[in-house]
Amino acid sequence: MNTTAMFPPGQKLPNDSFTGNAFLTALVARDKNNDFTVGSLTYEPNTRSYWHSHPKGQVLIIIDGEGFYQEKGKPARAIKKGDVVIAPENVAHWHGASSTTKMVDIAITNYQGDVQATWLQPVTDEEYNSVQTHK
Amino acid sequence: MNTTAMFPPGQKLPNDSFTGNAFLTALVARDKNNDFTVGSLTYEPNTRSYWHSHPKGQVLIIIDGEGFYQEKGKPARAIKKGDVVIAPENVAHWHGASSTTKMVDIAITNYQGDVQATWLQPVTDEEYNSVQTHK
DSSP states (O other): OOOSOSSOOOEEOOTTTEESOEEEEEEEOOOSSOOEEEEEEEEOTTOEEOSEEOTTOEEEEEEEEEEEEEETTSOOEEEETTOEEEEOTTOOEEEEEOSSSOEEEEEEEEOBTTBOOEEOOOOOHHHHHHHHTTO | OOOSOSSOOOEEOOTTTEESOEEEEEEEOOOSSOOEEEEEEEEOTTOEEOSEEOTTOEEEEEEEEEEEEEETTSOOEEEETTOEEEEOTTOOEEEEEOSSSOEEEEEEEEOBTTBOOEEOOOOOHHHHHHHHTTO
16 A cells, blocks of 8 residues: 555644644535535644534545544544544534544535534533543 | 555445456445445456446545546546546546556445446456556
């Protein structure tokens, strides 16, 4: 296997929706056939999204590293290269790297109308640190 | 980067739509949010799909190896790890490994009604061998 990174890390994502350093490379734009976008997201260690929800869900395919996915009120799920997460519609959740390892995913994000996500509050350090022991 | 294969190779695909040894690991099933399937396909060297078309197109993300994508009447396009192919609707094409290298992709295949693909004739050895020199 060629061990170079699959995609360039891309552009830094804003810190009003991601805590830490997350980067996006856009791979597929919405068009008449594909009612979604596809992108590769790289989360540096200790980086995570804010809490958010998707009106029509999202698919995450983890292609490198390790991290977490957590839906509100549920235990965090440890995720790693080769795992697939199917985020349901309208469920608050976050995802990100572990505190010590980067995480890279391919995200397929559906549209409902022109909306892909509703952003909520940051994942606090307390929330984030509490899941690391579950790994 | 962890250099283990991202997904298990999965189940062999039938030789009435693929020439050689192609394997599929299903990653995402169609559901109320995702009007597509996602799978990882592994093509051994010298393996390719038959000519076929998709009524609502397909996205291919190449995650390992090298191969070719060719639309009917156009030159073949060499594809490799990190490349993205957006196949339009109702255009006859094929894809597969090169004659000497495997190719692994993630395929996002949209539905139109209950149809994802219309299968046509095999890619002949002459057709397949003629593109190898364009690499």
